[in-house]
Amino acid sequence: MIKEALQYLIGLGNTEILTAATGQEYASQPVHLIKQPTPEALVVRNLSGLVDYLINNFDDQPPVLVHVASPTRVDVFSSYNQDFNRNHLIQAKALLPRITFGQFMDAESFNILLQSCFVPNDARAIVLKVIGNLKEETVSNIGDDGVSQQVTAKTGVATVENIIVPNPVALKPFRTFVEIEQPESEFVFRMKSGPTAALFEADGGAWELTAIARISEYLQGALEDEIKSGKVTIIA
Structure with a gap:
């Protein structure tokens, strides 16, 4: 039993790439991608905090993408890495009161x-x-x-x-x-x-489109210099 286990472990290190008649390639052993690590996003509760982070370039990042995802969320990403995953640098999530509609x-x-x-x-x-x-x-x-x-x-x-x-x-x-x-x-x-x-x-839901447009307009004004220099791109 110990011998069989050792042979199995040795076999794991001898993965071969096989080519089928169809031209498709297969591995002789299961393989798993070792992904490049990405940071956990910093969360702030207002747009001012996000703007301060980008103006000061705290993490010395290359050009970033600012995505106005919704009326309550804005995300900042770097370009994708070798695994085609983006670094999620910071996220602004609005801190809002709970309002109940449709309930008497x-x-x-x-x-x-x-x-x-x-x-x-x-x-x-x-x-x-x-x-x-x-x-x-x-x-x-x-x-x-x-x-x-x-x-x-x-x-x-x-x-x-x-x-x-x-x-x-x-x-x-x-x-x-x-x-x-x-x-x-x-x-x-x-x-x-x-x-x-x-x-x-x-x-x-038309108000959501209005809010997204106003958030984008606010960020474009607050980050005007960073946008002109090519350090920041805003999409909504």
Whole structure:
């Protein structure tokens, strides 16, 4: 048994390359590629950190490729090595609040969500006014045409009246890096008894393309000298 094991080990060192009649080449033993090592990417949480890394050329890298992968991620790669693998040098991942769309929540939670996770604009102010003055009774669906709803809201110290819930609403949630202007997109604003409220995304994801374009524009301005010198190439 020991003899057989030794013969097997010796055989591992005698790998031959065989050519078949078809011209294809085969190895007489299983072989595995010893890959050239690549670094683990450094992760930062904003675009400024990524820009600082590239301007200072901390790792003394040759020309690099900056890929705006999504509204929340930017990757920096070197050229590929002999194994056709790229060095992933640094990655920027946006640190963002958790925003739940398409889920009804009570008026107080919805109010807090709007104030803490959305950029102030006219539409946000209107929705906050509706939510902040609701009377706790069933949301009226009389005259609900699938777009506009009526709710009972306070209009004075002791009076109430039916008001129309705005729809759609153009809002700016925090969904990408803080260094760029948050994209504005349309949402369907709906309410149910409780009262509860929810926002449903209604732009088909167009905001993502806008965010990617703005990230690319920001990086091109911040890395203008590096781009001109050929040290940095940006793709989106």
